[in-house]
Amino acid sequence: MNIRSTNWIPVGSIHDIPRQGARCVKHGEMTIAIFRTADDRLFALEDRCPHRNGPLSQGIVHDGCVTCPLHNWVISLETGRAQGADEGQTATFPVRLEGDTVLLGL
Numbered sequence: 001m002n003i004r005s006t007n008w009i010p011v012g013s014i015h016d017i018p019r020q021g022a023r024c025v026k027h028g029e030m031t032i033a034i035f036r037t038a039d040d041r042l043f044a045l046e047d048r049c050p051h052r053n054g055p056l057s058q059g060i061v062h063d064g065c066v067t068c069p070l071h072n073w074v075i076s077l078e079t080g081r082a083q084g085a086d087e088g089q090t091a092t093f094p095v096r097l098e099g100d101t102v103l104l105g106l
């Protein structure tokens, strides 16, 4: 998690994010993917695989990770780190719920 952020931005309802899926929000040049797990935990990562910039938001969410749709690297939703033998890290952002509203910390 990223500690520097204090600015919580509402980015929609949790119901807009499919379980085991993601929804993207733009922040300047960056696209941030907000993931929802099967048990309704939320995570926010830059929508860019550390391997070759694949769109993680289109990957499959499972066990606290997302599998990149391009070459199947597995990225931790919590840390943004590639799992197993692969090395690399995607930026993560804090995210929380207030009622049904998803707040992204930027």
Ligand code: FES
Residues within 6 Å of the ligand: 049, 050, 051, 052, 053, 054, 068, 069, 070, 071, 072, 073
């Ligand atoms: S770009 Fe994600 S695994 Fe290659």
